[in-house]
Amino acid sequence: MNTPVVEERMESATGFILVKLGGAAGVLFEQAVRPTGMRPRHIRVLGYVQTQTLSQQELCQLTGMDRTTMVAVVDELERLGHARREASSTDRRKRVVTPTPAGLKALVQAADLMKQAESQLLAPLSAAERRQLNKLLGRLFTPDLLACLP
Amino acid sequence: MNTPVVEERMESATGFILVKLGGAAGVLFEQAVRPTGMRPRHIRVLGYVQTQTLSQQELCQLTGMDRTTMVAVVDELERLGHARREASSTDRRKRVVTPTPAGLKALVQAADLMKQAESQLLAPLSAAERRQLNKLLGRLFTPDLLACLP
DNA sequence: TATTGTTATACTCTATAACTATA
């Protein structure tokens, strides 16, 4: 008996494509923002603190990173001169993360690079198709899905 | 000046959603097939060898894994009793990977679990929308994109 | 006693280099 037990090419399954494409997009963005000396997570943190005053703990909740990772990310932002830790005025346990002028400038550059990378990624689609894709993907991103993650 | 330099919520950007959703889908599949004792890569290898006779090297080319990872994956398939290494009749350097009856049975079970997980993932979409999404994602998965990956 | 930030540590994944046996 030589009939395939299971469809051989899960390459065409939506789930498979989604996983692979997500990974590829991650690498693409990583490469795109490399000139800034940052990685996507640094940019995400900078994005949050550009208008709000947030502690590391609050940034953890917003980004889903854990405390120890956040320490490293803020360390690196400080080393790059893109953010500083300051004592919270209300709770002396907390340390507030504040962007420097250089950090804000780097954020603008990074956002531009990411936008370019996204354009490259979505190049095969028309503007209407991009909106369609964004809408469909957004609907998959349910609390239900997030609930079963670690 | 308190105006956001950069849109604060890249959460709505297609690239961001794609990366996050891909990661979530990966975890979902990982969890779904856990009852089989396998991980998605084992299942992928089993899927390839169910009808073809392939060496580890050939499996590397098909899956994109490197040699050392493939050794580990085949080791684990052997330990589970789902595949065996056999000497190639044409080239004694090569070792051909062959599924056992138990391996084929496990593959069927795994494929079913993955299908269920995919249904769960795509539950928010209608059948027509799923086809649409599959088509759009497929078009993003270009050789161009794969070329800029490591 | 609980929480914030921190450090040290362990664990997983993957990649690199070196070895063997065959070609």
Next chain:
DNA sequence: TATAGTTATAGAGTATAACAATA
């Protein structure tokens, strides 16, 4: 000389546990 498989090892990424300061 090059290739297939293997092993050992190192590196990055992430998670866990324990600690200091403060609530």
